Amino acid sequence: MLKLEARPQPSKLWSLASPVLALLVTVLIGVVLFVALDKDPVSGLQMFFWEPIRSAYALGELTVKATPLLLIALGLAVCFRSNVWNIGAEGQYVLGAIAASGVALLADKTTGSWIVVPIILAGILGGMFWAGITAWLRDRFNANEILVSLMLVYVAVQVLSYMVSGPWKDPQGYNFPQTKTFDLVTRIPRLFDGSRVSIGVFLALIGVIGTWIFLFRTRAGFAQQVGGLAPAAARYAGFSSRRALWVALLVSGGMAGLAGALEVAGPIGQLTSYVPAGYGFAAIIVAFVGRLHPVGMVFSALLMSMFYIGGELAQSRLGLPKSLTGVFQGLLLFTLLACDTLVNYRLKWKK
C-alpha cells in the first residue's frame, strides 16, 4: 500500500517553488486536454499564456481583471491566516457593488467628481455589512462561518436580481435586468486614454503594502494570526478571539466590497445581474496559490486573470467552451495542493 510519510525537514526551496511546479503541471495537463479536444496545444496555450501579455492593451485588460482578484484575495489572506474561513467573498463583492451603485445612481449632470469617494466608501461599507452578518452569527450563535458566508452569497445574488429587475431597473432598458448606465462623472478615474485600467490598481497596490505591514509589522496583525495558528496560545497571550473574528471578516468584507464598487463604477458602468463573475471564489485560489502572502498574491492574481482572459479567447477563437477557465483554475489549485503535500511528505510503498 502506498503511504504518506512526513519528511523530517521539508525543503525550503521546494516549498517556495511549489506554486511554480504546480503551474507547470497544470500546463502539462492543459496540453493533454487540448490534444484530447483535437486542438493544437500550442495555439491553445498561446491563448492562455501569450495573448494576455502580448500588447499594452492586453496587459491593461490583464490588470483590469487582476485588480478585483487581488483586492479580494488580500482580505481573504487576513481571514485565512486568522483561521476564519470566509468562503463568501463573492456575496460581499456583490453587496459592495449594490451599495456603490446606490450612490452612483444618485449622481446627475450637476454632481462633481467627488462622488467617486462616497461610491467607493459605500462599496466598502456594503461588503463589511454583508461579512458582518457572518461575524455576528458566528460570534452570537457560534454558527459555522463557512456555511453562513457561502449561503449569504446566494442571498446576495437574489438581492441583486431583485434590485436590477425591480426598483432600480432601467426604464429604457428593454426590460433587461440592469440599471441605467451610470453618469460619466461617477466613473473611477482611468490612468490612460484607451485603456480600462483605473486608479483601482493603485488601491490594490496600496492594499498589498498595507496588508504586508499589518500582518508582519503590527501588534494587531500578529495577534490576529496567532489566533489562527494556535488558538490556545492566543488565549494564553490574552488576544481576543472575538476581536480577531470581527477584524478578519470586516477587513475581507470591506476589501471585497471595494472590489465590487470599483467594478460597477469602473469597467461595467452599471449594475447588472452579470456582476457576480466568480471573482470572490477565484480569489480563494489566488490567496492560496499566493501563499497568503501579499506579494505572492500579486503574481497569483495576474495568473488567475490570465486564465479568465485565456478562457474567453479560447472560446471566441478556438471554439472551446469557456468553462476551460474554471478547469484551469481548479487544476491549478489541485496541483498546488498535491505539490504542497509532496513537499511535506514522501510517498512510500509499505506492506
Added chain:
Amino acid sequence: MTSPRLHLAGITKSYPGVVANRDVSLTVMPGETHAVLGENGAGKSTLMKIIYGAVKPDAGTVVFNGRPVLIRNPQEARALGISMVFQHFSLFDTITVAENVWLGLSKRLSLAEVTHSIAAKASEYGLDIDPSRPVHTLSVGEMQRVEIIRALLTNPQLLILDEPTSVLTPQAVEKLFVVLKKLASEGCSILYISHKLHEIRELCNACTVLRAGQVTGVCNPAQETNASLSKMMIGAEPPLLTRRAPKVGVPVLQVQDLTLAREDQFGVDLDGITLEVRAGEVVGIAGVSGNGQKELLYALSGEDVRSSPGSIRIGEVDASRLHPGGRRKLGLHFVPEERLGRGAVPTLGLAHNLLLTRHEAISSPRFAGGWIKVRQLEAHAAHIIQRFNVKAGGPRAAARSLSGGNLQKFIVGREIDAQPTLFIVSQPTWGVDVGAAAQIRGEILALRDAGCAVLVVSEELDELFELSDRLHVIARGRLSPAVPIGDASVAKIGAWMSGLWHEEVQEHLASLAPTDLVGGQHA
C-alpha cells in the same frame, strides 16, 4: 540454567530524522522485575512497542522462551503471553468495567463469566474493584487496576508497564508494588518503564538503562545509588539545588473562596479555593492530575475570566475579571503546562513567540498599530536563548523544532526575564530531562530569592518538596490548607491527595486498619 523469558538482540528502529533504538539488547529472566530506565525520548516506549508488536523493528531479533519469534501485532503478542498496560488507558467511559474487559476478550465468553473471572483475579491480587461500575465513576488509580486486571486475565508470562505510577498517589503506588511483587513471585516477568529512580531501586532486580536510543548500562538497581543510576541515564550527575531560608514579604496573590463551575463537560468544578502567596516564597500545589489544577490555573492566569469579583487579588488590585494582558501588567507571569500550542506557537520563530507575553520590542504596544521592531525582537530572543542556555538554531528557529526541555527553558526564560512579581508555573519540568529540570528549578528558586511570589503546580511530589516553602493539595476541585514544608511528609500529602485532609476525617481514618487507607481514592 533456565532460558531467558525474553531476549532482544540488535534491535534497531529509526524514524525519519531520529534513531529511536540503535542495536539494543535486553534480557529478561522468568520472575524478574526488569526496569527500563531512561529519559524522555531515550527510546523506551519504542522498544516496548516493538516487544508488544505495535511497532516493527528495522533490524534485530526477538527470542521468547528460547524460541525466535516474529511479533507482527498485539494480538500475536498476547497469544505468546505478553501483555502491556499503557500509560494512557483505553477504556470506554460510558460502559462498565466488566463490559470494557469483555470487549477485549475472546467472544466465546459470556459477560457473566467475564464478570466472575474479574472478581476472581481482583480478589487474588487484592485489586479491589467492582466489575459492574461504569468506568467514568472510577478514579485514575482504579482505571489502572482495570487495565492491570485486563492484562492479567490473559495469564501473561511477561507484563509490560509503561510509567504506571505517574498518575498515582504514593499510597496507590505502594499498593501497586505489592501486586507486582506477588506477580513476580509467581514467575511472571515484568518490564517496568520509568524514570523514577527510587521506585526502580525498590521494586526491580534488574535494570537496562537507555540513553539516546542505545543501552548505556545493565545493572541491579538495588545495588546502585540514585547518583550512579542517573549518571548512566543522563551521562552526568544532576547538580544539587541550594535552598536559602525564605525572606517572606507582603501577600502578592490572594485567592478568596474561588468557586467556579466547570467550563467543559469533563472538567472539574472549583469549590471554595482559598490561597495566599507572599513575596519571596514558593507555594506548591500537589495533586493527581485532573483534580482541578487546569481549571484553577485558567482562572488565575486570566484565560478564564468568570471568577466572581473579589475572589482573586494581585497585590492591591482585584484581578478576578482581568484578561491575561491586564494581569501581566500587574506583574503576573505564567508558564502553562502545554508548551506547544499554548505557551508557544509551534510554527512561529522563537523571536515572534516572545510577542505572546512581551512587548519590549513593540513601539507603543497599547495601540493596535504598534510597530514590531524585528531586529530588537530577535536580539531580545537571542539574549534569552543565551541566558537560559537554550539549545536552538537561533531566534528564528520555529518553536516546534526545539526539544521539549529546550522549549520549556525558553518559555520559562521568557517569563522570568520579564522580572515578574508573581510567577505561576505548571508542571515546570514535566517531560524535561534531568539536567534541564535542575536548571529550571534553580531559576525558580533564584526568582524566589529575588523577592518574587511563586506558585508551582506539579504532579511530581519530589519536585514540590524540593521547591516549596508551603504546600497545598488539590483534590476534586478543593484545596487543602497549607502545610509548611517542614511539617509535610510524603505519606501525609499522599493521603491528602485523596481529598482527606479534614481533621475529623483524619481521626476517623486513624482508627481504621491501614489497608483501608489506601483504597480511599474514590468518591
